[in-house]
Amino acid sequence: MPIPPPPTAPQPDPAAVPARLVLQGIGKVYPTVVANDDIGLAVRAGEIRAILGENGAGKSTLMKIIYGVTRPSCGRMFWEGEEVQVESPAHARSLGIGMVFQHFSLFETLTVVENVALALPGKPALDELAQRIVEVSARYGLPVDPRRHIHALSVGERQRVEIIRCLLQDPRLLIMDEPTSVLTPQAVHKLFETLRRLADEGCAILYISHKLDEIRALCHTATVLRGGKVTGECIPAQETPASMARLMIGKELPRCEHDAPQAGGEVRLRLAGLSHASDDPFGTDLRDLHLDVHAGEIVGIAGVSGNGQQELLRVISGEEPLAERFPVQICGVEAGRLSPGRRRRLGMAFVPEERLGRGAVPTMSLADNALLTAAHNQGMVAAGFLRFERARAFARRCIDDFNVKCGGPAAAAKSLSGGNLQKFIVGREILQAPRLLVCAQPTWGVDVGAAAFIRQQIIDLRNRGCAVLVISEELDELFEICDRIAVIAKGRLSPVRAAGATSIEDIGVWMSGLWPGAEHAADAPAATETPHA
Amino acid sequence: MDASLFTSMLFATVVAGTPLIIVALGLLVNEKAGVLNLGAEGMMAMGAVAAFAVTHESGNPWLGVAAGMGAGMAMAALFGVLVLTLMANQVASGLALAIFGVGLAAFVGKPYEAVALQAVPPIRIPFIADLPLIGEALYNQQALVYFSWALFWGLLWFLHRSRAGLVLRAVGESPASAHAIGYPVIRIRYLAVLFGGAMAGVGGAFLSVFYTPMWAEGMVAGRGWIALALVVFATWRPLRVMVGAYLFGGVMITQLFIQGSGLQIDFPSQLLSSLPYWATIVVLVAISRNRNTIRLNSPVSLGKPYRPDA
Numbered sequence: 132m133p134i135p136p137p138p139t140a141p142q143p144d145p146a147a148v149p150a151r152l153v154l155q156g157i158g159k160v161y162p163t164v165v166a167n168d169d170i171g172l173a174v175r176a177g178e179i180r181a182i183l184g185e186n187g188a189g190k191s192t193l194m195k196i197i198y199g200v201t202r203p204s205c206g207r208m209f210w211e212g213e214e215v216q217v218e219s220p221a222h223a224r225s226l227g228i229g230m231v232f233q234h235f236s237l238f239e240t241l242t243v244v245e246n247v248a249l250a251l252p253g254k255p256a257l258d259e260l261a262q263r264i265v266e267v268s269a270r271y272g273l274p275v276d277p278r279r280h281i282h283a284l285s286v287g288e289r290q291r292v293e294i295i296r297c298l299l300q301d302p303r304l305l306i307m308d309e310p311t312s313v314l315t316p317q318a319v320h321k322l323f324e325t326l327r328r329l330a331d332e333g334c335a336i337l338y339i340s341h342k343l344d345e346i347r348a349l350c351h352t353a354t355v356l357r358g359g360k361v362t363g364e365c366i367p368a369q370e371t372p373a374s375m376a377r378l379m380i381g382k383e384l385p386r387c388e389h390d391a392p393q394a395g396g397e398v399r400l401r402l403a404g405l406s407h408a409s410d411d412p413f414g415t416d417l418r419d420l421h422l423d424v425h426a427g428e429i430v431g432i433a434g435v436s437g438n439g440q441q442e443l444l445r446v447i448s449g450e451e452p453l454a455e456r457f458p459v460q461i462c463g464v465e466a467g468r469l470s471p472g473r474r475r476r477l478g479m480a481f482v483p484e485e486r487l488g489r490g491a492v493p494t495m496s497l498a499d500n501a502l503l504t505a506a507h508n509q510g511m512v513a514a515g516f517l518r519f520e521r522a523r524a525f526a527r528r529c530i531d532d533f534n535v536k537c538g539g540p541a542a543a544a545k546s547l548s549g550g551n552l553q554k555f556i557v558g559r560e561i562l563q564a565p566r567l568l569v570c571a572q573p574t575w576g577v578d579v580g581a582a583a584f585i586r587q588q589i590i591d592l593r594n595r596g597c598a599v600l601v602i603s604e605e606l607d608e609l610f611e612i613c614d615r616i617a618v619i620a621k622g623r624l625s626p627v628r629a630a631g632a633t634s635i636e637d638i639g640v641w642m643s644g645l646w647p648g649a650e651h652a653a654d655a656p657a658a659t660e661t662p663h664a
Numbered sequence: 665m666d667a668s669l670f671t672s673m674l675f676a677t678v679v680a681g682t683p684l685i686i687v688a689l690g691l692l693v694n695e696k697a698g699v700l701n702l703g704a705e706g707m708m709a710m711g712a713v714a715a716f717a718v719t720h721e722s723g724n725p726w727l728g729v730a731a732g733m734g735a736g737m738a739m740a741a742l743f744g745v746l747v748l749t750l751m752a753n754q755v756a757s758g759l760a761l762a763i764f765g766v767g768l769a770a771f772v773g774k775p776y777e778a779v780a781l782q783a784v785p786p787i788r789i790p791f792i793a794d795l796p797l798i799g800e801a802l803y804n805q806q807a808l809v810y811f812s813w814a815l816f817w818g819l820l821w822f823l824h825r826s827r828a829g830l831v832l833r834a835v836g837e838s839p840a841s842a843h844a845i846g847y848p849v850i851r852i853r854y855l856a857v858l859f860g861g862a863m864a865g866v867g868g869a870f871l872s873v874f875y876t877p878m879w880a881e882g883m884v885a886g887r888g889w890i891a892l893a894l895v896v897f898a899t900w901r902p903l904r905v906m907v908g909a910y911l912f913g914g915v916m917i918t919q920l921f922i923q924g925s926g927l928q929i930d931f932p933s934q935l936l937s938s939l940p941y942w943a944t945i946v947v948l949v950a951i952s953r954n955r956n957t958i959r960l961n962s963p964v965s966l967g968k969p970y971r972p973d974a
Contacts, residue, residue, distance in 0.1 A: 236840075
């Protein structure tokens, strides 16, 4: 992320401004886990306070309590000096609390203005409301067309709709839950400008994130959570990422070790002029993609989601076979028409973007899930019969080697936290010793410790001579692990650059489709946020 | 075809399509909220027998319609408790409701099998009923026919112009999001289920009190299932439900006419009787194949139970 210098921005004088929201001793106990334990927190008008913590630290639960989605088991909450019990989200909104959810709470088949209307009290006329949306979006630099349907919007635009929906309620406290995970660096910049303007106007902001450099750039103060408890408070501008990471994960931030790539490996994956029309009406057509991935290197593909990543993954994995053989070549075989199983037997392993539903079957045990991709490779089938003891042993190996916290091979996939399930899935693929690994968003929604572990495993795999293709929206991650990087925009692929020979800023510009020699640059002036337009 | 034959066939088509429209539009609201109620056949049967019994005892067909509506709602309330409060499987519960309703209606209706009702006179709308060809067919009809048209226009307005309709569609698409922004998902779904039951009851009442003023076991004859299919094949759009229902009625009347006319045609009568069913489905599938339309109109959460977390 290109981070502007730490704010010399006005710190609200703590004595002068009364606290807008105060939490005292908030606790939330679920049947099997204590999500929040004795949390104390205060945020003042005009203050941007970070809530920092790993996945499972209890950030989201705490925000749901403030917003009235769930009730606390104990503790007290004061809103502008008066004790309140927030009964429901509607009650929270009437108090002046707005929330932008991590997983958007928008209705895909409705239009922007209809979505906004649903969240507003009373019965606003849609035409007037559309006018107000245009005004607010102009004032805060959040352009969006109120008449469009949500499903046709990019992720960045959807987030703007969420924010506008909050702003129209004139919030006095705005909660942002991991808002930047889907944005380009440029879009993050704009978002921060919007948030700073809001804070200057007196809105209090709770900003949830685990991205340390963003918090240092934006937030005045930070409360750090770990394991459901407050483990510290700090002023981010005065901290280093390392010192905040210590507060957040209780130890030093792990770094990946990255050797120089081995040159001259054979081509394991070749895209030779791959074009494919999407049969999804809101999908992206792939247009003339060329790419070579060699043994012993990691190639990354960056891009804002919705620019053809899904389609590319489906074509490479074999979920959507092509009409012709040559455009996808795996380990020297023209594989365009092969099924996913046949491609796996050529030595390809695949980590899809969705953990639940594509990467693993939620209701099945880890052993059964191991069986799904490793059955042939690991000798789990004999004479047409399944050998469950082998599947269990293999699942056990994945669990042990990749530090998966779970109830053993018989645990259902859906019972694992996101990070642990992702470690299991990556482990399942890597332990099959593939010749080519294709993975999408390998660390999406995974906490810092687990993410570093997964990245290190991918690097180790490449050091053993495997070819790796990583498709990710997290530029930091791509720059950390990749040897070479390309960008996908509007279904086209940019030239591939050595990671050391380019920068996050350059790649950020390329993500709008504007790379040198891009002949379609002229017909895609506003490509950044409108991949479906 | 002479003019009077055309008029009488149009008249019969409208009458045959009316119960389907009323029931299917009720189910459409039901399904737009994300609840799949396969018990339409049972709710119609109970509506039909309740309406018949009350009309017979009181002599007032409107009390009968009200009773039919009440019986449909009572069945729907039972279904609602099962699938919305107890989170039972919607498909299994709906099938059980269909079988239960048909059986119970047969049992309750035993004493009424041999009695007939006085036919209810149609309501003639002045002036436009005098139009040539179509006037007699469209504007000298039973009150419930006019009601079905009003229901259609009301529903179009409700779904696409009113706030309540917007909330209903939102609940059907993503109950979790609707809950997160503060709507009472379960209560809204109950209301939708009750509305579906009420309309199924009225549809049943139309059959036993107006269409054929008598009660016989099995008189609903699969119309509940056809209404369910109509909603799906019409991709949850009211206008296509209307088209499908009248198409079904029209083909039904035409094949009855052909069978009854004594025309010597070399075609098995069983196939002819099945014509309305498959003709309707083929036509609706053909006009609804557009993936965009399906994606924009089908309620995403249909059939999936939702329990808000406390």
